[in-house]
Amino acid sequence: ERGGPESLSLSPDGRRLAVTADDSSLRLFDAGTGAWTQLATESPQTKAVAFGPDGSHLAALGADGRLYVWALSAGSSPERRLSLQPPAGGGPQGLPRPPNGIGWIGPNTLAVATSAGTVQALDLDEAAWLRRAETLDVEVATGP
Secondary structure (H helix, E strand, O other): OOEEEEEEEOOOOOOOOEEEOEEEEEEEEEEEOOEEEEOOOOOOOEEEEEOOOOOOOOEEEEEEOOOEEEEEOOOOOOOEEEEEEEEOOHHHHHOOOOOEEEEEEEEEEEEEEOOOOOEEEEEOOOHHEEEHHHHHOEEEOOOO
16 A cells, blocks of 8 residues: 655656655656656655756655755656765754755755754765765765
């Protein structure tokens, strides 16, 4: 049995809909055909999802605090580009856990809101995250 919707986001062009559900699924729907793609995460539940400002990226927030980013292009499958696992006791760049909302504030910048009432901008440049991974105590995975 599939779970009910938890969070959804419509792409800026209105062609795609991303939906998370309480059964820990994350699906990307084609609004024209109704076809969908299941996006894989390691989180036990995906609680928030947001398309980038130009629709070329999709971000998701797992209940465990992990952030995911996929690159989206017409005619091809979504490609997971980044997965950021926060360290125990804190999120990326020292965010208190758990994050509970995300939104894009630029083409490569996500805003992450926490249950403690804080909001922090996270630069999602892959090369920068790989360079900073050790100092930030985050695990970074790129690619599929």
